[in-house]
Amino acid sequence: MMSALISLFLKLSAFSLVAFGGINALLPTLYDLSVNQEHWINSQTFADYFAIAQAAPGPNLMTVTLIGWKVGGVIGAAVATLAIAWPSSIMIYFLQRSIMRMQDIQKQKMIEAAAGALAVGLVLSASWGIALQINNGIAAYLLTAGTIAITLFTRWHPLYLIAIGGLLGIFGFI
Amino acid sequence: MQPKMLTPMQLFIGFSKIGMSGFGGVLPWARRTIVEQEKWLSSEEFSAMLGICQIVPGPNIVNLGVCVGSRFAGVPGAFAAVMGLMLGPVAIVILLGILYEQYSYMPIVQGLLRGISAVGVGLIASTGFKMLRTELKYPPMLSVIFLTILAATYFHLGIGWVVLLVSPLAFYLAWKKVKK
Numbered sequence: 001m002m003s004a005l006i007s008l009f010l011k012l013s014a015f016s017l018v019a020f021g022g023i024n025a026l027l028p029t030l031y032d033l034s035v036n037q038e039h040w041i042n043s044q045t046f047a048d049y050f051a052i053a054q055a056a057p058g059p060n061l062m063t064v065t066l067i068g069w070k071v072g073g074v075i076g077a078a079v080a081t082l083a084i085a086w087p088s089s090i091m092i093y094f095l096q097r098s099i100m101r102m103q104d105i106q107k108q109k110m111i112e113a114a115a116g117a118l119a120v121g122l123v124l125s126a127s128w129g130i131a132l133q134i135n136n137g138i139a140a141y142l143l144t145a146g147t148i149a150i151t152l153f154t155r156w157h158p159l160y161l162i163a164i165g166g167l168l169g170i171f172g173f174i
Numbered sequence: 175m176q177p178k179m180l181t182p183m184q185l186f187i188g189f190s191k192i193g194m195s196g197f198g199g200v201l202p203w204a205r206r207t208i209v210e211q212e213k214w215l216s217s218e219e220f221s222a223m224l225g226i227c228q229i230v231p232g233p234n235i236v237n238l239g240v241c242v243g244s245r246f247a248g249v250p251g252a253f254a255a256v257m258g259l260m261l262g263p264v265a266i267v268i269l270l271g272i273l274y275e276q277y278s279y280m281p282i283v284q285g286l287l288r289g290i291s292a293v294g295v296g297l298i299a300s301t302g303f304k305m306l307r308t309e310l311k312y313p314p315m316l317s318v319i320f321l322t323i324l325a326a327t328y329f330h331l332g333i334g335w336v337v338l339l340v341s342p343l344a345f346y347l348a349w350k351k352v353k354k
Contacts, residue, residue, distance in 0.1 A: 058263020088232020121322025147296025169289020
């Protein structure tokens with residue numbers, strides 16, 4: 001188990017530095033690592049861990065925590081969570097200070113505008129990628145589309161939507 | 175806005191709230207708590223900070239914890255914010271993992287999780303669409319978004335390559351937007 005934990009720590013630490021667009025952008029890579037390469041979990045468990053991470057309070061990166069837990073129990077969960085967070089945290093700490101201290105306010109605004117636009121594109125592409133991986137069947141895509149519409153045009157608490165999705169699933173519609 | 179200071183404890187508590195109420199993704203809750211309830215940052219400041227946190231790789235919300243925490247209370251503030259964000263959710267998710275081991279054979283549980291994951295995908299996508307609204311204020315920037323999506327989903331480029339390819343245009347348009 002020790003070697004699995006070390007492998008988990010090293011690989012997730014490396015992923016932390018390429019996860020442009022956040023954890024959601026990383027989901028396909030995580031899938032590849034944990035299902036195809038290391039066989040820590042199967043495809044179904046991956047989708048279920050994603051669902052649990054969505055339904056539970058807390059960041060989306062809880063999918064990573066669950067994979068770590070599967071590999072090495074509570075220690076595995078801690079190792080995975082730490083690994084995915086520490087390299088990028090150190091990077092953002094220094095980067096933010098240099099951007100915020102920038103004397104030239106126009107330059108600062110420019111960096112922010114560019115970064116914002118890139119982020120939008122990356123989040124949208126990532127969600128499309130995840131949909132392809134996790135939704136199977138037309139009903140699931142309809143539910144996804146409905147969720148997007150309701151979230152954009154109403155102020156419903158996301159928890160209601162998760163509850164509705166769960167109920168639809170329990171009654172076998174999805 | 176005058177400069178404010180917060181103690182690590184205040185940051186820990188604030189980010190615990192964000193972590194524990196963040197159903198279906200934490201970022202909307204982060205905005206609600208930091209901007210609307212606690213009023214630590216203005217909406218513009220929050221968006222700017224989030225923009226930086228989203229361009230830097232890594233979990234956006236942890237990055238945001240580091241940014242907000244260190245801005246108000248230095249390195250201890252960053253630690254406090256990230257710890258507040260993670261401790262509760264990690265404990266809960268481990269409990270749910272244990273329950274999952276016990277009950278995942280049941281068709282009801284399987285159906286439940288299928289429904290939730292389809293909604294989860296929608297919640298992530300709608301975060302993207304909400305951010306898109308802000309971009310509509312300067313339409314030329316939409317070309318950056320279009321190119322990013324094209325490179326990532328149609329050409330299946332790795333996310334690092336996408337950023338490298340699209341950022342020159344993003345910076346050029348951002349420069350024009352600022353000069354305007």
